[in-house]
Amino acid sequence: MDPFTITDSNPFAQLLGIELIEAEEGYAEARxxxxxxxxxxxxxxxxxxxxxxxxADHVGGMAIVSAAEEICPTVDMRIDYLAPARSDLQAIATVVRNGGQVATVDIDVHDGDDTHVATARGVYKVGRSSTDSTDESPWSKGHDERE
Incomplete structure (x- = not known):
């Protein structure tokens, strides 16, 4: 699974204008x-x-996709808004734990003035294999798992 391909083909990410900058080994950055x-x-x-x-949710998901190499739907997300965002946003996500069934990701969001506008923690579903019956889930449809 390529996080860049997922981002580029995600209609909601495209509607908002999310640009994935980096995604590898449990780390992702987007603007x-x-x-x-x-x-x-x-x-x-x-x-x-x-x-x-x-x-925050998108970049957190791409961080875990870069580590788990599979679509990982959000289970839960908690966000704290720290300041109003008044310009371009940039988010950095780091996988804290990649467990057998869920992964935890920490996310920080800053605006263009480097104001820390939010911090979040996301929990994502992991651990589905290509032979698992959940492979027919709505999250995996349309994504080639051999990429």
Missing amino acids: LPFRDELSSNPHTEIAHGGVTYAL
Whole structure:
């Protein structure tokens, strides 16, 4: 599984404008250029919290995909918003633990002024094999597992 191929073919990531910068060995980095449509306030540039959350979730998922080499759906995500995001967003994710059934990933999100705007911890489902019956899950459809 190639995290770059997944990102490039993910309709929601493309809608938001998420750009995967790096993804290897349980680490991923992505950016999201800010634009007016992502604002939560019509009078000032502040990214909607859902945009920050979506970026954190996506980059966390790509970090674990880079380690597990399989689609890993989100089980749970906890996010703390630390400051308003007023410009382009950048997120860094690191796999903390890759267990037999779930993986834990820590994510930090900064804006273009290097303001730490959010910190998150995601839990992702891992451990499905290509012979497992869950291979027909909606998350694996359309992704060639031999990439």
